[in-house]
Amino acid sequence: MGEEVKLHGMWASPFSRRVELALKLKAIPYQYIEEDLSNKTPSLLRYNPVHKKVPVLVHNDKPVAESMVIIEYMDETWENNPFLPRDPYERAMARFYAKFIDDKLLPTLAKLGRTAGKEKEETIEEIHEQLKVLEDELKGKQFFGGQRIGYLDIVAMILVWLHLAGSITGQKVLSTEKFPLIYEWIERVMKMEVVNECLIPEEKRQDWIQLAQRAPKSASN
Template sequence: MAERSDTEEVKLLGMWASPFSRRIEVALTLKGVPYEFSEQDITNKSSLLLQLNPVYKMIPVLVHNGKPISESLVILEYIDDTWRNNPILPQDPCERATARFLAKLIDQQICVAAMKVVGKVGEERDAAVEATRDLLMFLEKELVGKDFFGGRSLGFVDIVATLVAFWLMRTEDLLGVKVVPVELFPEIHRWVKNLLGNDVIKKCIPPKDEHLAYIRARMDKLNLKSA
């Protein structure tokens, strides 16, 4: 269980299909922190969301004893600093720095490159796929000889990289292109199997069929806008 009092108020403003929201659920569940989940409509933002995150106006937002914390990577570090059991960041300063670097690589580069795959066709899509694969190769090399990015247990980078495992890789069938083929990324595929064997991950990832239906609808909407 979490080390701090169960009487604390913890609320998460999120959205069920968001990888950024789901990673906060993973961290809170791993720590054993009870929380209230407030589902948000990202197309019609609530006054509460706008009040709690007036700068970015985005989910997720963690509210701890009335104080809001925004941005998923910041929230993850806050959770780790606040509830010290089951640490998700490495204790070694160099390993912590590496974990932060990889997390930013995932959010600021891999996610951006992968989104271009969705929005492109023909040669432009091929170029976007190659750019995404080049970035994913950094993760592939990092996983050699490890069950998880941090070693033998679920950690910070694994939680962030669920974006790759359960969003990017699920989207492949809808796109009709394998962005992360097993022959190029055997370590990533092995890691995904390890994730699927983790009880916390299984509890916190979106149901596959419902999730794919949501992604398909989003992609159809994007295609209509670009037509």
């Protein structure tokens, strides 16, 4: 059947980029629409009137918002290259750790740029505790999804962004010594062409850091 797929996104949004990665892993043709979040298009406001954020996937004129909801929608709509495990318990755990990343790790990372001194040290310690949870989840696995990239790997791409940010700013909260399994995973996924297509281009990474430091929390999800 003829299908029309559009993605409203923003180049510096890891949430938008995770949906792009999912689309590419599923080999779904799509039209990408870049949004200026300071001057949002009428289409974005119409398709996502509740949050007014990117990303928004529009499938045959039906909008789906929020990155994890979009990825699950895609997995149910296009059955090739499934992201979520078939086993109900493993599927529940993938969702659990994905929520852990978005609800726990990301807000703690966001605090890092707003703290100094002892508070900054405490924030880094909290980040390390949360990263240890993900390190343990990788034991005995090539990917979070097992032997191939899956739902939790797509959500966990924020770890690759964290690695890139540390390389630019010199503030490396993610170290090889503390988190060897996460580093091996980062090296493994960064060898995948489809992953590199969805990362910030090298020439724009400094702009991305500056934008991330002043971007409102509500910019994307």
